[in-house]
Amino acid sequence: MKLSQGVEWGVHCCLVLGQATAPVPAARLAVYHGVSQTYLAKHLQALARAGLVRSTQGQVGGYELTREPGAITVLDVVSAIEGDAPAFRCTEIRQRGPLGTPPERCLRPCAIARAMAAAEHAWREALRAVTIADLTEDVQEDTDGAAMPRLRAWLAA
Amino acid sequence: MKLSQGVEWGVHCCLVLGQATAPVPAARLAVYHGVSQTYLAKHLQALARAGLVRSTQGQVGGYELTREPGAITVLDVVSAIEGDAPAFRCTEIRQRGPLGTPPERCLRPCAIARAMAAAEHAWREALRAVTIADLTEDVQEDTDGAAMPRLRAWLAA
DNA sequence: GCCACCTTACTCGGATAAGGACTGTCCGAGTCGCTAAGG
DNA sequence: CCTTAGCGACTCGGACAGTCCTTATCCGAGTAAGGTGGC
Numbered sequence A, B: 001m002k003l004s005q006g007v008e009w010g011v012h013c014c015l016v017l018g019q020a021t022a023p024v025p026a027a028r029l030a031v032y033h034g035v036s037q038t039y040l041a042k043h044l045q046a047l048a049r050a051g052l053v054r055s056t057q058g059q060v061g062g063y064e065l066t067r068e069p070g071a072i073t074v075l076d077v078v079s080a081i082e083g084d085a086p087a088f089r090c091t092e093i094r095q096r097g098p099l100g101t102p103p104e105r106c107l108r109p110c111a112i113a114r115a116m117a118a119a120e121h122a123w124r125e126a127l128r129a130v131t132i133a134d135l136t137e138d139v140q141e142d143t144d145g146a147a148m149p150r151l152r153a154w155l156a157a
Numbered sequence C: 001g002c003c004a005c006c007t008t009a010c011t012c013g014g015a016t017a018a019g020g021a022c023t024g025t026c027c028g029a030g031t032c033g034c035t036a037a038g039g
Numbered sequence D: 001c002c003t004t005a006g007c008g009a010c011t012c013g014g015a016c017a018g019t020c021c022t023t024a025t026c027c028g029a030g031t032a033a034g035g036t037g038g039c
Helices: A005-017 A026-033 A037-049 A074-082 A111-128 A132-142 A147-156 B005-017 B026-033 B037-049 B074-082 B111-128 B132-142 B147-156
Strands: A053-056 A062-065 B053-056 B062-065
Touching: A005 A026, A005 A037, A005 A062, A005 A074, A005 A132, A005 B111, A026 A037, A026 A062, A037 A053, A037 A062, A037 A074, A074 A111, A074 A132, A074 B111, A111 B005, A111 B074, A111 B111, A111 B132, A132 A147, A132 B111, B005 B026, B005 B037, B005 B053, B005 B062, B005 B074, B005 B132, B026 B037, B026 B062, B037 B053, B037 B062, B037 B074, B074 B111, B074 B132, B132 B147
Parallel strands: none
Antiparallel strands: A053 A062, B053 B062
């Protein structure tokens, strides 16, 4: 089990966009993070499709958040990049083989699937509890309040 | 993010082995579940490497649990199949780019990595709370107590 | 001086290749039980 | 009748291809700003 690289990039981009006062082009976000410009663009498209960011074309275009940072959770970003499909997919093994349970007896999901779904629910809730604003504050504390002012100055330049 | 197919197979195999009183060959487990024999063998090797099951060769050989079902958690099986690597891998984006934070300033893990790690911890704890014995009981209830006796009879035949 | 048009440059968006991991398969090494011969 | 050596069959274990998804990239469509010419 592994998460896509794009998740990390997407969250970082949301942190940056939360500090911006004007649309930021994808290329500028890529330079700031030191990653591939074209590939980051692909992930930003996913964020746009999910409605987390809005894209503007033209000379002063770019990406900007559609909601305030406190209203965007990490789960929103992860779901936008990774999709909503559950990590564990029950293939109904219990219905197969010589002692397979008939489908009409399988009213509830498989016990294994239930346990897996409960664990994924806990994972999602933990991600839902953290917003972009929370992360921004954490980064501020980690850097003694230096990161965000520097970032805003770099965005303005 | 998706889990390997082998996780589902591995848990099901542990459920069966928990009911067995003698080693069960991999081929028999595959027939019972209606899955590929050779591919299931590959995943059983992973369970053996993790010390969850013991393999015996020879004519009456096969696999058997090393611990009682109540002492094996779903997390044990998932870790055996998927490995212990965390799903989210921080690539230290904060250290890159024109405003990268110097490594000597990065004492704590990245705030994003901390949030992701907390969520994964919640996921792991939820899986650790469920044992093979718990799942066996759940399946019993789902089938009105019919599944395990039938399984034991099939194993004896 | 003001307005409309055009050019230009910049932006995003989807369609297109390469690499790696999961999936699926095979055959060889090792081990145990059974059989048969000898004492 | 008991012991022991050999044989045979069954088991696991690691090494080998195929396929899907993630990664990475490119070029075309669209848009807004700025400049220029006309009124």
